[in-house]
Amino acid sequence: MDYCEIAVNKAIKLGMDEADAVVRNEKTIQINFAQEIQNISTLNKTLLSVRVIKDRKIATYSTTLLNKQSIHDIVERAVKIAKVAPEDPNWSSLNKTVKESKVKNLYDPVLDKLDYEDLAGAINTGLDNVANDGKALITRGVLGITKRQFSFANCYQDSMERKSSRLNTYILAKAVKGGESTGSEHIQTRFWKDIDYTSLTNSAVEMSQKYLDAKPIESRKISVIIKNDVFARIMNRMLSPSISAETVRKGRSPLKDKIDSQIAMECFSLFDDGTLEKGLNSSSFDQEGHPTQRTPIISNGILKNYIYDHYSATIDKTQSTGNANRGGRAKPRPNVSNLVLVNGDRDFDEVISETKNGLFIEKTIGEWLSNPTSGQLNATVTHGQLIENGEYSQPVKNVILSGNFWESLKNNIEAICNDSRNSGNIYSPSVKFSELVVAGK
Amino acid sequence: MKTNSELLNQIDLDRVLKKASTLGASYTDIRFQNYQEEIIQIEDEKLDNFNSSNRVGIGIRVTVNSAVGFASTSDLSKNSVDETLRVAVKAAKSFTSKKGVFAQPKKLVQKQVFRPTKINPFDISPEEKVSLLIEANKAAKISDEIKNRTTIMGYSENYRFFVSSEGFQSSSSIPLIGIHHLSVASVNGKLERMGYGTGDCLGYDFIASRDWNEFTTDVSELAVQAANAVAPPSGTYTAIADPDLVGLLVHEAFGHAAEADLVFTGSSTLKDRLGEQLADEQVTIIDQGDIPGGYYVPFDDEGVMKEKTVILDKGVLKGYMHDRNSANELHVQPTGNARAQDFENQPQVRMTNTFIDNGKYSFDEMVEDIKTGIYVKRKGAGGGQVDTASGTFTFRCGESYMIRNGELAELVRGVVLSGLILDTLKTVDAVGNDLSIHNRFFGACGKSGQRASVGSGGPHIRIQEIPIGGK
Numbered sequence: 001m002d003y004c005e006i007a008v009n010k011a012i013k014l015g016m017d018e019a020d021a022v023v024r025n026e027k028t029i030q031i032n033f034a035q036e037i038q039n040i041s042t043l044n045k046t047l048l049s050v051r052v053i054k055d056r057k058i059a060t061y062s063t064t065l066l067n068k069q070s071i072h073d074i075v076e077r078a079v080k081i082a083k084v085a086p087e088d089p090n091w092s093s094l095n096k097t098v099k100e101s102k103v104k105n106l107y108d109p110v111l112d113k114l115d116y117e118d119l120a121g122a123i124n125t126g127l128d129n130v131a132n133d134g135k136a137l138i139t140r141g142v143l144g145i146t147k148r149q150f151s152f153a154n155c156y157q158d159s160m161e162r163k164s165s166r167l168n169t170y171i172l173a174k175a176v177k178g179g180e181s182t183g184s185e186h187i188q189t190r191f192w193k194d195i196d197y198t199s200l201t202n203s204a205v206e207m208s209q210k211y212l213d214a215k216p217i218e219s220r221k222i223s224v225i226i227k228n229d230v231f232a233r234i235m236n237r238m239l240s241p242s243i244s245a246e247t248v249r250k251g252r253s254p255l256k257d258k259i260d261s262q263i264a265m266e267c268f269s270l271f272d273d274g275t276l277e278k279g280l281n282s283s284s285f286d287q288e289g290h291p292t293q294r295t296p297i298i299s300n301g302i303l304k305n306y307i308y309d310h311y312s313a314t315i316d317k318t319q320s321t322g323n324a325n326r327g328g329r330a331k332p333r334p335n336v337s338n339l340v341l342v343n344g345d346r347d348f349d350e351v352i353s354e355t356k357n358g359l360f361i362e363k364t365i366g367e368w369l370s371n372p373t374s375g376q377l378n379a380t381v382t383h384g385q386l387i388e389n390g391e392y393s394q395p396v397k398n399v400i401l402s403g404n405f406w407e408s409l410k411n412n413i414e415a416i417c418n419d420s421r422n423s424g425n426i427y428s429p430s431v432k433f434s435e436l437v438v439a440g441k
Numbered sequence: 442m443k444t445n446s447e448l449l450n451q452i453d454l455d456r457v458l459k460k461a462s463t464l465g466a467s468y469t470d471i472r473f474q475n476y477q478e479e480i481i482q483i484e485d486e487k488l489d490n491f492n493s494s495n496r497v498g499i500g501i502r503v504t505v506n507s508a509v510g511f512a513s514t515s516d517l518s519k520n521s522v523d524e525t526l527r528v529a530v531k532a533a534k535s536f537t538s539k540k541g542v543f544a545q546p547k548k549l550v551q552k553q554v555f556r557p558t559k560i561n562p563f564d565i566s567p568e569e570k571v572s573l574l575i576e577a578n579k580a581a582k583i584s585d586e587i588k589n590r591t592t593i594m595g596y597s598e599n600y601r602f603f604v605s606s607e608g609f610q611s612s613s614s615i616p617l618i619g620i621h622h623l624s625v626a627s628v629n630g631k632l633e634r635m636g637y638g639t640g641d642c643l644g645y646d647f648i649a650s651r652d653w654n655e656f657t658t659d660v661s662e663l664a665v666q667a668a669n670a671v672a673p674p675s676g677t678y679t680a681i682a683d684p685d686l687v688g689l690l691v692h693e694a695f696g697h698a699a700e701a702d703l704v705f706t707g708s709s710t711l712k713d714r715l716g717e718q719l720a721d722e723q724v725t726i727i728d729q730g731d732i733p734g735g736y737y738v739p740f741d742d743e744g745v746m747k748e749k750t751v752i753l754d755k756g757v758l759k760g761y762m763h764d765r766n767s768a769n770e771l772h773v774q775p776t777g778n779a780r781a782q783d784f785e786n787q788p789q790v791r792m793t794n795t796f797i798d799n800g801k802y803s804f805d806e807m808v809e810d811i812k813t814g815i816y817v818k819r820k821g822a823g824g825g826q827v828d829t830a831s832g833t834f835t836f837r838c839g840e841s842y843m844i845r846n847g848e849l850a851e852l853v854r855g856v857v858l859s860g861l862i863l864d865t866l867k868t869v870d871a872v873g874n875d876l877s878i879h880n881r882f883f884g885a886c887g888k889s890g891q892r893a894s895v896g897s898g899g900p901h902i903r904i905q906e907i908p909i910g911g912k
Binding site (some may be wrong): 438 | 442443484485487489490491493494495496497498508509510511512513514515516521526528529531532533536537538539540566567568571575588589610625627630631633668671675677678703706707708710725785786787800823824825826827828830831832833834835836837854857859860861863887889890908909910911912
């Protein structure tokens with residue numbers, strides 16, 4: 001019997017009405033590097049999380065101490081808390097629709113054959129490339145590879161299991177001469193073959209050279225083209241929490257009562273897809289055993305759905321969309337799987353060349369400080385290019401981009417490009433807005 | 442449940458250290474951690490979540506020919522520990538590097554530090570904690586304009602044990618407790634959220650000694666006011682920051698760039714600037730492991746004592762924060778700043794409690810000669826981020842007021858500050874005399890994917906010129 005079933009059975013034996021449990025095992029290799037490899041780390045961690053329910057009273061417990069005795073101990077403690085916790089009047093039951101969706105290509109078997117030398121060798125190819133070139137130094141880099149096994153059981157369903165792989169790499173280059181200019185590149189993927197350190201380092205070094213003379217510009221209203229991965233991060237900050245049924249129910253989302261309303265321009269279509277092939281957050285079932293699915297969120301500018309876990313779906317008298325996520329904790333909440341903004345039909349180069357006066361935003365920091373509730377968008381542009389008459393005329397840094405995200409979606413989208421790329425589990429093309437504020441000098 | 446000493450005996454650290462040496466490691470350290478935590482979350486007067494957790498494991502770091510290999514596991518069985526050691530050695534043997542050359546500190550630690558709590562929060566009944574939080578959450582319902590209220594309490598006990606092949610051994614057990622409250626207000630169709638948290642390395646006495654109803658009411662009042670307020674026009678302003686926000690500023694705009702691992706790899710704008718006058722003589726910046734109000738770091742995760750480190754002395758850059766490797770690279774003594782999030786991660790150079798030291802001005806003196814400016818505070822702030830290599834930092838302030846003709850004026854919403862580290866330091870033209878250090882349970886510093894509890898602070902300061910993003 002596996003750990004999930006031991007925990008669930010113990011809870012039921014102690015008189016609980018219901019129980020569920022998940023076990024996450026992560027095997028991670030992380031390599032840190034700068035001009036050379038700095039260290040190699042590995043991690044093997046298993047975490048059990050259990051949730052117990054008695055008379056609508058709920059408690060959860062997570063532990064890494066895994067043997068039969070310690071599992072019994074923590075279930076007993078959770079049961080003790082559940083007995084005295086205030087009841088949740090909204091509770092009906094755990095998820096009973098336990099099933100798997102079909103999802104392809106979430107695990108890279110090549111990873112099982114790679115040795116440390118292979119990984120170090122690949123990184124060194126890129127580092128040698130930069131050293132020979134001499135224009136920039138790699139000042140920070142990381143490669144992380146995680147193989148994850150996830151299992152789930154509840155009192156209605158025996159244990160089920162899935163596995164996936166995830167690779168992240170990030171490279172920061174700093175120009176050697178001519179100013180404090182940096183360039184960076186990143187990839188998050190499921191597959192080792194997607195990572196090519198020669199092209200990644202080339203791209204980071206090239207970016208560091210483009211921004212040697214970057215400076216702030218005067219504060220002004222200006223049209224902006226936001227690069228695909230930057231807009232993905234902005235969407236993650238503004239849209240991901242706002243489309244959660246829980247955020248909506250709790251009155252924290254500006255999208256409350258907006259189903260079937262126009263909340264964006266017609267060119268804007270967005271879906272959440274837990275079954276996306278190779279998707280960074282795809283899985284065959286969510287973290288309470290419900291099958292994943294593709295859910296339209298915004299279709300031609302009209303808000304169609306929120307995302308649900310079983311609990312929120314029950315309260316709203318609808319079905320779960322397979323978006324239960326437990327984060328590091330035991331209680332699930334609705335969370336986006338893969339959020340995908342549908343590609344537009346414009347070529348990026350064409351959009352730049354038809355811009356008379358604008359700012360291309362290639363990299364920002366602090367976009368996550370924006371406020372999804374009020375819609376206040378703020379991001380500090382560390383890498384931007386002023387555009388005059390269709391051409392880059394001046395590299396820009398250290399200006400603050402401001403605007404209202406919700407109003408901009410509705411009124412100011414001028415073009416959506418066809419160059420979709422992911423930042424983690426958010427997939428977006430580059431997007432042009434007709435007018436946002438830039439605070440600079 | 443097994444005690445820490447039973448678990449340590451089970452692992453048999455001496456055996457592992459000896460075995461590491463026979464496998465070819467020239468240096469080995471082992472960190473054992475047992476982290477216990479409870480989080481209680483109340484939303485709109487109902488219990489939303491009562492989650493307990495404990496995470497136990499070891500991390501083994503070895504050097505072979507000066508290359509560092511590290512491996513960690515949560516499985517403490519003999520086979521697993523042996524496999525973890527084997528993997529760490531194998532990793533170290535697979536590449537060449539100098540990162541495993543360590544400077545010798547003045548002294549390596551050989552002691553135990555326990556910070557006993559007056560009242561252990563784990564011993565307080567769940568009912569008592571839940572009912573205190575429900576009351577505080579209720580108090581935040583100041584009007585129908587408040588649409589959602591979340592009150593969270595968290596407390597933890599962090600036991601760490603360190604032993605190295607150099608014969609050094611230390612252990613510490615540090616408590617942390619705190620409360621965070623978030624209110625969402627809707628005024629004339631405009632939504633605004635406001636959150637604020639606080640905490641300290643204490644027990645339940647920290648909770649029992651304060652009025653949390655007042656704390657949450659304040660947050661709600663601010664949320665309503667902010668929903669009513671307008672954002673100021675974007676542009677460059679003279680700003681005064683309150684002590685808690687100065688903490689965020691000194692952490693983001695200066696502290697990260699003074700972390701020596703970023704300095705010697707070339708990722709910091711402060712590289713090659715030792716001895717330079719970077720700020721006015723009034724500005725002294727210190728990192729200190731043990732200071733009232735801060736997070737307690739008696740020694741670091743390489744077993745080095747954390748002492749008071751003066752980074753900027755009267756405006757002159759005196760030194761950086763170091764681990765043993767960066768200290769070796771830059772030929773100085775380690776400063777006790779090697780910190781790991783947990784047993785799963787290797788230590789890296791991190792701040793402990795970073796602050797601007799007291800100056801001489803009162804708040805009124807700083808405000809009186811500002812014609813148009815802005816007063817920015819931490820309450821409701823959103824955190825910050827820095828790109829140390831290009832020297833750009835940014836953070837979102839909380840409660841903010843316009844300053845007009847030497848006096849505080851209307852509240853404004855949604856203020857983001859941004860700047861270049863070196864330019865901003867130079868325009869700090871007044872440092873106050875009301876130093877305080879702040880720490881919180883919710884909200885830690887992130888660096889290279891690792892989180893760490895830090896304290897920060899300062900007195901009020903005035904910045905002559907800083908870009909602000911408003912509307």
